[in-house]
Amino acid sequence: MPYLSEKEINELKEDLKKKGYKLTPQRRAIVNTIIENEGKHLTTEEIYDEVKRGCPEIGLATVYRTILLLEELGIIYKLDLDDGCARYELAHEGETHRHHHLVCNVCGKVLEVEDDLLEVIENKIEETYNFKILDHSVKFYGICNDCKK
Template sequence: MDQISNISQLFAAQKYKLTPQREAIVNILLDNEKDHLSVEEVYMLVKLSYPHLGLATVYRTLELLCELHIVEKMNFGDGVARYDLRGNDHSHMHHHLICSVCGRLEEIKDDWLVELEKRVEREYGFNVTDHRLDFKGTYGTCKRTGCKKEKANKAVS
């Protein structure tokens, strides 16, 4: 079963409709999954198919997708809320590597925290239902060569 069908079932289970406009927003997220789009970026892309769709509708749809645990609202330290699809293949959100020099973002699909979750439950009686982990640092290539973003920042100052 494809992701749109799964998402449609999640909507129906919660008594919501996956309208053509909502489906267009979901498709934008699916087509740009690696980009972690902001509301404004989703809005600009969906306007190509639905020019009369308002920014408020995009906001509401993204918030509904978060409420239904289809999308995760994220902030990678740049002050911009971004939206990331939750994968069907894992029970938890995937993790991220975030370079503080160039801003490159890489996803880690493996769930390395299963043992930690078991320990938390055992030692604290706390049942973990979800988690998210972001690693912030610097890629070796950015340290050695300096990256375009770092060079651009120096040129401005």
């Protein structure tokens, strides 16, 4: 199972410290759960269910507060797949933009597109509208390969 490296833990501790927070065992468990489930785009409740297995004393409110804090620090992104649930994924170091997602209309599977395909379009928008783009979120809806069969 992937866990935070010592360097990543120290960076996270520093980020939290600057904001007046500590990396408590509960927060560490939440971050590790998100890392372990990378690519699954878990909801807060799903993160809570996973964390509770190893940390039975944790409360749902703690998970909600921690998720908001991690999002504020840029450690995770909120992902809205138009299904009424906020889902979360890790923000990777060096990523200038969130990656794109493919959402299956049949089974609900979410696939990640690793390439940033919008650089040319972004440059054109910035030039035409004199608008500095900081990030974007793109979702494509369709039918996955498994459901097409």
